[in-house]
Amino acid sequence: MKSIFFIPFVLVGFSALSNDPIPVDSFNKNNVSKYLEGVDTTVYKIPDEFREQAYVALSYYPELKGKKLKFKFKNQKTTMSCIPRWDFLFRKKANRTYVIRIDNKLKNNEGVLLADVPFNAQIGVIGHELGHVIDYEGKSIWGLIGTGFGYLFPAYRHQLENQIDEITIHRGLGNQLAAFADYVFHESQANEKYLQYKRKYYYQAEQIHSLMIGAGTVVMP
Secondary structure, eight states, rough: OOOEEEEEEETTTHHHSSSSSSOOOOTTTGGGGGGSSOOOOSOOOGGGGGHHHHHHHHOOOGGGGTTTTEEEEEEEEESSSEEEEEGGGGGGGGGGEEEEEEOOOOOOTTSGGGGGSHHHHOOOOOOHHHHHHHHTOOOOOHHHHHHHHHSSSHHHHHHHHHHHOOOOOOOOOOIHHHHHHHHHHHHHOOOOHHHHHHHHHSOOOHHHHHHHHHHTTTOOO
16 A cells, blocks of 8 residues: 655744754664664654654764655655655746655565664665755756666766765764665665666665774764
8 A cells, every 4th residue: 555644844843952953873663762862753744653763864874854755655666765856847946846756566575675674774875865855956847857767878877976975974874874774785685686776776885984984973872
């Protein structure tokens, strides 16, 4: 069943979470509550199984406060994806809606479902998709059209996805992004076709850790 969850980010209490987010070694169900203190995580229609993870990831992107995001389950070939809603062609940048899609069905193990990913790694991949929103926010209508067209070409896709990974790392979610990459390659049941796709377009865990050192992001226990 497909469901759509709308997040109207007029964030009451969100500022308490987003004042000065710092890198954390690993989030889990037991320690995440202290990072969500003062935030009402029941106001917005986020899927229950991803609610805390989404709010933690959002805390690393405080400028998304007030932006319209939709989380939508969709059968697709990758764990998550993010696109501007089609009506961006007729709206000012401030009124755009961004659709974050979550894969909800696998065929022949061609992919990784977000529901199967560990808690900490879920924050990393959600953070990556929010990095796409940051990228879109810096582009005009023609820039968005160019991105959509360019994504059809492997060289451009590789460059863009590496850029989004770097945004995620510089924001402080490198540990979580590396956890996702590590899960995909070493723990998931994804088939070789999907793993080749991930190798081609995204950084692997070792590369992410190297970039974290270069970015000077501090790991906090």
